[in-house]
Amino acid sequence: MQLNPDFAIADEQSLRALFEPTHALAIVKCQNSLGEHAQEFIRRSPFFCIGTQSSEGKADVSPRGDPPGFVKVLDERTLAIPDRPGNNRLDTLSNIIANPNVGLLFLVPGFDDTLRVNGRASLTHDPQLLTSMSVADRLPKLAIIVTVSEVFMHCAKAFRRSRLWSPDHFQDRTEMPSLIKIILDETTGAPKDGDEMRKMDEDLEQAYRKTLY
Numbered sequence: 001m002q003l004n005p006d007f008a009i010a011d012e013q014s015l016r017a018l019f020e021p022t023h024a025l026a027i028v029k030c031q032n033s034l035g036e037h038a039q040e041f042i043r044r045s046p047f048f049c050i051g052t053q054s055s056e057g058k059a060d061v062s063p064r065g066d067p068p069g070f071v072k073v074l075d076e077r078t079l080a081i082p083d084r085p086g087n088n089r090l091d092t093l094s095n096i097i098a099n100p101n102v103g104l105l106f107l108v109p110g111f112d113d114t115l116r117v118n119g120r121a122s123l124t125h126d127p128q129l130l131t132s133m134s135v136a137d138r139l140p141k142l143a144i145i146v147t148v149s150e151v152f153m154h155c156a157k158a159f160r161r162s163r164l165w166s167p168d169h170f171q172d173r174t175e176m177p178s179l180i181k182i183i184l185d186e187t188t189g190a191p192k193d194g195d196e197m198r199k200m201d202e203d204l205e206q207a208y209r210k211t212l213y
Helices: 012-016 024-028 036-044 092-100 127-133 157-162 179-185 192-213
Strands: 045-051 059-065 072-075 080-083 101-108 114-124 143-154
Touching: 036 072, 036 114, 036 143, 045 092, 059 092, 092 114, 092 143, 101 143, 179 192
Parallel strands: none
Antiparallel strands: 045 059, 045 101, 072 080, 080 143, 101 114, 114 143
16 A cells, blocks of 8 residues: 655654643653552553663563463552563663663553553662572573662553453454464474474473463
């Protein structure tokens, strides 16, 4: 599809002309520290996404999940996040070293509203902190420390529109190929032998069970 450049929005004045003025509550709700309710939301959350950028401005968003309370509220301005085993691309971690500005979006299953936290991140492998984050006697290699600069609750419209938590809108995962097959189809090519593909999928499930922590 070829977009008409005459309708491009290239400056903030043109952007804001399309919308009504910001509601006063949307402005005052933004705080610079974690209040009582924000802290409770984080303690309930088993999942959040963290947005980072490289020194060149390349953006990345990474999902993080664990049992509720895995993100530790150290105080009203500081969060500590364990870094669990992943694919070792280290996109988020290397971005934090290059550019410490981060954005976090916390979700709680069944809650339609979300919590947004912005701040500056750093990395630590302080053994005392990591010990407090161990699961099944396995310590994370490091933790992400976020110094909070901005906190606010986000309204429920996106979740209401998407019906994300509604079971009658859940989709059947089998209608798309497995993760391994998708990656192989788009790179080196998936094996034609169905048994070989099934074995690769089973190996991935085994890896999930063995390497979560």
